[in-house]
Amino acid sequence: MLKSNLRLKIGIFILAIFVLGGTILPFFTQEDPTAQGTYFKNLAMSQDHLLGTNSLGQDIFWYLVFSIRNSLLLGVSVSICTTIISSLVGLTAGYNGGWVDRGIMLITDSFITIPVLPILITLSTFVRGRSSFLSVWLILVAFGWAWNTRTVRAMALSVREREFINMARFSGTGMFGIISKEVFPYVYAYMVVGFINTILYAINTEAALAVIGLSNVTVPTMGSIIFWALNYNAMLTGQYPWIVAPVVATVLLFLGLFLTSTGYNELFAARRGHS
Amino acid sequence: MGLIKYIAGRVGVYLVVLFTGITIIFFLPRFMPGDPIEGYIGRMQYQAGQTLSAEDVESLRASLRELYGLTGSLPSQYLGFIKRVFISGDFGPSLAGYPRPVSEYIATALPWTLGLLTMTTILAWTTGNLIGLFAGFFHNKRIATVLEVIGVTLYPIPYYILALVLIILFAYIWPIFPLSTTIMPGALTMQKVGEIFRNSFLPGMALVLAGFGWNVLGMKAMAYSTKEEAFVNYARLKGTPPFTIMIHYVWRNAFLPQITALALHMGMIFNGAILTEMLFSYPGVGSLIRSAIGNGDYNMIYGTLSLSIVAVATTALAIDLLYPLFDPRIRYK
Numbered sequence: 001m002l003k004s005n006l007r008l009k010i011g012i013f014i015l016a017i018f019v020l021g022g023t024i025l026p027f028f029t030q031e032d033p034t035a036q037g038t039y040f041k042n043l044a045m046s047q048d049h050l051l052g053t054n055s056l057g058q059d060i061f062w063y064l065v066f067s068i069r070n071s072l073l074l075g076v077s078v079s080i081c082t083t084i085i086s087s088l089v090g091l092t093a094g095y096n097g098g099w100v101d102r103g104i105m106l107i108t109d110s111f112i113t114i115p116v117l118p119i120l121i122t123l124s125t126f127v128r129g130r131s132s133f134l135s136v137w138l139i140l141v142a143f144g145w146a147w148n149t150r151t152v153r154a155m156a157l158s159v160r161e162r163e164f165i166n167m168a169r170f171s172g173t174g175m176f177g178i179i180s181k182e183v184f185p186y187v188y189a190y191m192v193v194g195f196i197n198t199i200l201y202a203i204n205t206e207a208a209l210a211v212i213g214l215s216n217v218t219v220p221t222m223g224s225i226i227f228w229a230l231n232y233n234a235m236l237t238g239q240y241p242w243i244v245a246p247v248v249a250t251v252l253l254f255l256g257l258f259l260t261s262t263g264y265n266e267l268f269a270a271r272r273g274h275s
Numbered sequence: 276m277g278l279i280k281y282i283a284g285r286v287g288v289y290l291v292v293l294f295t296g297i298t299i300i301f302f303l304p305r306f307m308p309g310d311p312i313e314g315y316i317g318r319m320q321y322q323a324g325q326t327l328s329a330e331d332v333e334s335l336r337a338s339l340r341e342l343y344g345l346t347g348s349l350p351s352q353y354l355g356f357i358k359r360v361f362i363s364g365d366f367g368p369s370l371a372g373y374p375r376p377v378s379e380y381i382a383t384a385l386p387w388t389l390g391l392l393t394m395t396t397i398l399a400w401t402t403g404n405l406i407g408l409f410a411g412f413f414h415n416k417r418i419a420t421v422l423e424v425i426g427v428t429l430y431p432i433p434y435y436i437l438a439l440v441l442i443i444l445f446a447y448i449w450p451i452f453p454l455s456t457t458i459m460p461g462a463l464t465m466q467k468v469g470e471i472f473r474n475s476f477l478p479g480m481a482l483v484l485a486g487f488g489w490n491v492l493g494m495k496a497m498a499y500s501t502k503e504e505a506f507v508n509y510a511r512l513k514g515t516p517p518f519t520i521m522i523h524y525v526w527r528n529a530f531l532p533q534i535t536a537l538a539l540h541m542g543m544i545f546n547g548a549i550l551t552e553m554l555f556s557y558p559g560v561g562s563l564i565r566s567a568i569g570n571g572d573y574n575m576i577y578g579t580l581s582l583s584i585v586a587v588a589t590t591a592l593a594i595d596l597l598y599p600l601f602d603p604r605i606r607y608k
Contacts, residue, residue: 106288106291106292106295110292113292113587114296114299114300115546115580115583115587116546117549117550118580119300119580121549121568122303122568122576123303124568207435208433208434208435211439211550211554212550212553212554214568226435230439235443235447243439244443247436247440250433251432251436254433255431257431258430258431
């Protein structure tokens with residue numbers, strides 16, 4: 001059995017490497033990684049070019065670094081927004097109950113049912129060629145809040161029946177105080193897990209879209225680097241680093257996010273005594 | 276009566292969810308920049324070498340508006356769309372393959388997608404659950420840890436990455452399987468069946484691997500917690516052999532939630548199929564969406580998207596209605 005602490009440690013270790021690499025490394029280069037023809041084309045791996053250069057004359061290593069940074073930035077910013085929205089909507093539904101709850105949950109369920117990927121594919125055809133990073137971001141937020149809302153609402157429903165909430169209310173704590181001091185510590189664990197899962201969802205969806213060429217592939221992301229490698233037949237020309245490096249990096253990043261999320265989940269479950 | 280009220284309520288929610296989903300599909304493109312008709316006319320003029328006269332363009336524009344259901348005000352267009360879709364299930368003609376209706380294209384492509392998905396989902400579910408059961412029941416054994424690590428590693432890897440790795444390994448490095456699916460039309464002979472199998476192997480494998488990890492983890496967690504329950508301990512103290520305990524006591528109780536998982540996967544995997552089919556050029560609904568995008572065929576996109584929504588909503592409904600039949604511990608409330 002893989003211990004939850006071990007999972008968490010491995011997960012956070014992998015994430016730390018990605019986050020540090022993505023935030024610090026870009027300061028060490030003056031070159032724009034997307035500029036074409038900066039270097040000679042199709043160079044092999046060497047000290048100057050750790051992963052070689054591609055058919056567009058870009059340094060694969062630096063392109064990958066910027067891809068990781070952009071993908072993480074997209075994932076985290078989408079996740080911050082959906083967490084705020086789902087907390088507000090879920091708490092409103094859960095605390096009020098009755099018709100408010102039913103109405104909100106009906107809308108939430110509809111959003112869960114709508115498949116995000118086909119919607120994004122469709123929209124990218126409508127804005128063909130003009131699909132900006134922002135529009136992908138907006139759709140990811142618009143369709144990402146629903147799952148977390150369900151969790152928050154379930155938590156709110158259960159928490160509002162607890163004795164300690166009544167205790168706090170009778171001892172004169174205000175609504176804001178109750179939420180921040182009594183409820184928040186209780187739902188915090190779920191929020192962390194939900195937050196990481198949303199990062200995973202956002203990076204994954206954008207990358208999937210980019211791999212088939214429908215996101216903004218001029219922005220380096222985990223998906224767009226794979227798109228260009230596929231587009232220039234990196235496999236046929238034997239440029240393995242171009243396609244293998246982003247695949248390995250994506251797998252590692254996803255593994256890190258997943259291990260952190262499940263590790264946290266089990267750690268908090270153990271702390272509450274349901275191990 | 277409780278049961279009828281429960282079913283009526285659940286079906287009501289189903290209809291509202293379908294309605295909201297299709298409404299969002301209808302309105303989203305209208306708030307987006309870009310006009311499908313002008314795009315289509317632009318392509319027509321390009322193909323005709325700018326020889327279309329102004330009147331031709333105008334009549335083309337009018338007939339296209341009619342075809343797209345773009346005549347009249349927005350509310351009346353919306354009502355017309357809802358009426359067509361909900362009453363007759365009609366998405367109009369395909370614009371790239373005019374005048375063949377969209378439903379005809381979907382009917383041709385759907386068996387391919389359903390065939391691939393049903394096979395792979397069931398395969399992933401069966402093997403994943405078996406391995407999960409062993410890993411959960413014998414959780415102290417080293418082999419259980421190895422199995423779990425495999426599940427944990429596979430689970431977060433997205434479809435397209437699995438698909439790419441398989442393509443790299445089995446179509447480039449060891450070219451055992453074809454790079455993209457090419458299935459010749461013709462009668463269904465034994466040779467044809469073999470050809471279909473060979474061509475479906477890689478996309479199928481990607482789907483199985485993607486679903487497999489999830490099932491291992493789900494079943495492992497369930498089997499592990501069931502194993503700790505009092506009735507299982509009782510059986511153990513009574514001297515029931517471990518294998519009998521595993522099958523008759525643990526598996527029978529642990530597999531129920533996995534039925535939900537199976538049904539949910541059946542509905543959701545539609546999305547994964549789009550990517551897999553695009554990457555392998557497999558001739559299903561996913562490829563239909565891809566060509567619809569390439570041709571700017573909006574009726575086709577509406578049709579395939581609605582299909583996807585209906586699939587997810589219907590499986591969710593089916594789970595809610597059927598689940599109490601499998602699990603006597605759950606009552607209709």
